[in-house]
Amino acid sequence: MKSKPCIASLTVKTSHVLPPDTNTHGTLFGGTLMAHIDDVAAIAAYRHARQLVVTASTDSVDFLAPVKVGDTICVEAFVTWTSNTSMEVFVKAVTEDLRTGDRKVSATAFVTMVALDDNKQPIEVPEVFPESPEEKWLYDGAPQRAAYRKERLKRSKEMAVAFGTDYPWFRNDGRNFDE
Template sequence: MEAKSPKESLIVNTDQVMINDLNNYNTLFGGVLMKKLDNNATLSARRHARVKECVTASTDSIDFLHPIHQTDSVCVESFVSYTGNRSMEIFCKVIAEDMITGERRMAATAFLTFVALDEDKKPVQVPDVVPETEEEKFLYESGEERAKTRRIRRKHSKELTEIIGLEKPWEKEGEYVGTNASQS
C-alpha cells in the first residue's frame, strides 16, 4: 500500500454563519462547528483510505480559540496528519474571516480519529502518510504521542463503563433523586 501526502486528503469547506447557527451570545454554537468538523474529517478519511465508509472512533480534542460571529465566514480545512495500522488521525483547523473587514483568525483546531471499513464493516489497513510541509511534519512527529494518549483514554473509558450503571437515575434502589416533589 503506497503512502500518501496529507494534501491528497485535504478537504476545504467554507460556509457562511446563519442566524439559526448562533447561540445566545450571538456566536456560532459549538455543536454546529463540531458537525462541520466531523463532516470534513470524514471526507478526508475516506479520501485517504479510498473506501466507501469511515467511522469516527474518537473526537480527541477541539480547542475553541476565538468566537465566530454572524458576520464571519467559516473555513474548515482537514487532512490526515498521522496514521496507525487501521486508524487515521485527522487534523482540522477552522479559520474565521470577517466578511466586512477581511480580518482572518484561527477560530479552532481539532483532532479526530477515524477507522476505514470494508464492505463487511470490518476495519481495514490504511496507507501511511508522508508529511511534506513544516505544519504537516510537526503534526506527524507529534502524532505518536497523541496516539498513546488516545490509547490511555480508551483504556480508562473501558474501565469506567464497567463501573458506571445503566439504570435510570430515578429508578435507583433506595435513593431519592431530583428536586421535583412529584418524583418522590
C-alpha cells in the same frame, strides 16, 4: 499499498454563519462547529483511504475565538498520520469577518477515523507521509498523541463499567428534585 502525501487528503469547507446556527450570544453553536469538524475530517479520511470511514474519537476541541453571525467558518482537514486501520486527521477552523477581512483560528482538533470494508470491518489504510515543516511537526508528534488516546480509551471503558447503564444516583422515592 502505496503511501500518500498529507496534502492528498486536504479537504476545505466554507460556510456562512446564519442566525439559525447561533446561540443567544450571536455566536456559532459549539455543536454545530463540531459537526463541521467531523464532516470535514471524514471526507479527508475517506479521500486518503478510499474506503468508508467512521469516527473513532475526537480529541479535545478547543474554541479559540468566537464565530459571529454573518462571519464565515472555513474548516480545513488532512490526514497527518496512519496506523494499521486508523487515521489521525488534523482539523483547523478559521473564522472570517467578511466586511473587514479579519481572520482568526477559531478551533483546532484531532479526529481519529477508522476505515471500513464493505462488511463494515476495519481495513488497512495506506501510510501517509509529510512534506511541509508543519506536516512533519504534526507527523512527529502523532505517536505520542496516539498513546495518549489509547490510555484515554482505557479510562473511558473503566468509567463505562463503573457507571453502567443505570443511574445509581437517581432516587425514585417520589420526592421532588428541588427538595
